[in-house]
Amino acid sequence: MSRQQHREELIKFLRSIQRRDSAIKEVDDSQSLVESGLIDSLAALQIVSYLEEAYKIDFGDNAIDPGDLRTVGTILDIIERVTTS
Amino acid sequence: MTIKACQSAFRSVSQFHENERLIGWLKSRPPVLYFTPERRRSILFFGAFAAGMIALFHRNAPWKAYVDPEIWLVPLINFPLFLGLIYLVYLAAKRFRKLPAAIRRRPHLPLHLLFWAAMTVLWLTPSDAGLWRQALVLFTVSLPYLLWRLGYLILSGQRGKAAASRFRDHLIYLWPLWGGTNTPFGKGLDYLSRCEAKTPEAYARSVLAGTKLLLLVLLWEAAKLVMGAAIYGDPKNPLLSQWGGYSLAIPRLKYVAADNSLASLPVTWLSLYLELIWETLDVAANGHGFIGGLRLFGFNVFRNTYKPLLAESTIDYWSRYYYYFKELMFELFFFPTYLRYFKAYPKFRMFASVFAAAFVGNMYYHVLREKNGLAAGQFRRLWRRLGPRIWYCLIFALGIFISMLHQQKREGKTETANTAREKLSKLGRIAWVWTYFGLLNVWSSAVSLPVAGRVRFFFSLFGLR
Numbered sequence: 001m002s003r004q005q006h007r008e009e010l011i012k013f014l015r016s017i018q019r020r021d022s023a024i025k026e027v028d029d030s031q032s033l034v035e036s037g038l039i040d041s042l043a044a045l046q047i048v049s050y051l052e053e054a055y056k057i058d059f060g061d062n063a064i065d066p067g068d069l070r071t072v073g074t075i076l077d078i079i080e081r082v083t084t085s
Numbered sequence: 086m087t088i089k090a091c092q093s094a095f096r097s098v099s100q101f102h103e104n105e106r107l108i109g110w111l112k113s114r115p116p117v118l119y120f121t122p123e124r125r126r127s128i129l130f131f132g133a134f135a136a137g138m139i140a141l142f143h144r145n146a147p148w149k150a151y152v153d154p155e156i157w158l159v160p161l162i163n164f165p166l167f168l169g170l171i172y173l174v175y176l177a178a179k180r181f182r183k184l185p186a187a188i189r190r191r192p193h194l195p196l197h198l199l200f201w202a203a204m205t206v207l208w209l210t211p212s213d214a215g216l217w218r219q220a221l222v223l224f225t226v227s228l229p230y231l232l233w234r235l236g237y238l239i240l241s242g243q244r245g246k247a248a249a250s251r252f253r254d255h256l257i258y259l260w261p262l263w264g265g266t267n268t269p270f271g272k273g274l275d276y277l278s279r280c281e282a283k284t285p286e287a288y289a290r291s292v293l294a295g296t297k298l299l300l301l302v303l304l305w306e307a308a309k310l311v312m313g314a315a316i317y318g319d320p321k322n323p324l325l326s327q328w329g330g331y332s333l334a335i336p337r338l339k340y341v342a343a344d345n346s347l348a349s350l351p352v353t354w355l356s357l358y359l360e361l362i363w364e365t366l367d368v369a370a371n372g373h374g375f376i377g378g379l380r381l382f383g384f385n386v387f388r389n390t391y392k393p394l395l396a397e398s399t400i401d402y403w404s405r406y407y408y409y410f411k412e413l414m415f416e417l418f419f420f421p422t423y424l425r426y427f428k429a430y431p432k433f434r435m436f437a438s439v440f441a442a443a444f445v446g447n448m449y450y451h452v453l454r455e456k457n458g459l460a461a462g463q464f465r466r467l468w469r470r471l472g473p474r475i476w477y478c479l480i481f482a483l484g485i486f487i488s489m490l491h492q493q494k495r496e497g498k499t500e501t502a503n504t505a506r507e508k509l510s511k512l513g514r515i516a517w518v519w520t521y522f523g524l525l526n527v528w529s530s531a532v533s534l535p536v537a538g539r540v541r542f543f544f545s546l547f548g549l550r
Contacts, residue, residue, distance in 0.1 A: 049431070060425045
């Protein structure tokens, strides 16, 4: 899958957990998801579960920086790193 | 002048740090242009040596005791020891992948084992064993301050981010010139670098944001002063005599908890809520001082305290009340547990992670804070101090877990407050948070009060004696 396809899947997932009062239409790759109000801070855990399930990523041994889950771009970097290694 | 105009004027004054004209003016001033990120980091690097040295001397003995050469020796021996330890941890973080698998899996453990090994040596040796023991005492009681900060360094290695970093950059948050407690305000280098102002404009914004926080320190300290005189009638408060000794004379929670005959039930409840406001002002003033300093150095990081009294849930309050402590517990206890255990049981996974952070981590943090009592082997005194804390952490962890479950159930939906009913409902949620954390303070105020006394006081709040 290309980065663009990963991105589409990720956005679809983020839309499913986004705050219902969020009026954001477009998500920029460098935009902070929590600060922009798209998702709340608890969503970091939902994103981890999504990455574990969709990409079979085991974070057990490779610690993840919660800060890396802050934007679409950084989440895509994680996916890319894991799927290419 | 209309209310709207007043509001607008207040906003433009209180939000001066976001004023684009002011930012535009400041970004071209010589100091802002001179203090480039590299220069600011250099100041912090050299400042770290001074901060580290002063901290060791200060912790070793009162300043007036430095007439005896042997007292000088103790911190002078410790300084290179700590520098060596920091460098070793830096090398371990830098070459994290080459570390043995057992250490890679639990990279924080060796550091904490070092602390407990040093503590054990202190317990097993007589207090007059000589200079080496004095040096070891200072080493051991100084270590908790660094342990959590070194935790961020090793975490950076574990996340593969330390490989390209410089030793000098890590030193700036290990012995920070902006001060702090055992809690690392500003976390580690990864977070600081993310928030660092790279351009004159970003630096101007950071300086203004820092200045605002430092002004808020003055405001909250003044509010505490007024509260101490007008509400508590603290005889040591200089304001009290200024206005003729008038005060509501409401007793502080620690006094009512120790002797609940001091106040009627309504006044006791009032004391409970006032304590929450006092504690919030205190934490906000302290945290704003540290974060204000950080921002002046160009690290435009989050505030430690951000309007916690407006929080509508327990989890939200924790995040707003003491952000960097929450982050420490989250990154060192919650997240590792969440990523590693009980993946097949989502609710239990959450429960275990919350308890790892809010109960185990929180409790352990407070045990390390009692480093002087530990080093002196005053176990009975420690039990008296820490016994109630166990209950505090337990009730706290349960509250956080329930709050997280509730938040998950809402699937991220935020309650709006447009109608009168919604506004009332919002007020109700805020009142619940105040009550929960007010009651939680029963387990942390009055350090010398035993658990049984606190239980009696807790039930007396509901008329049960």
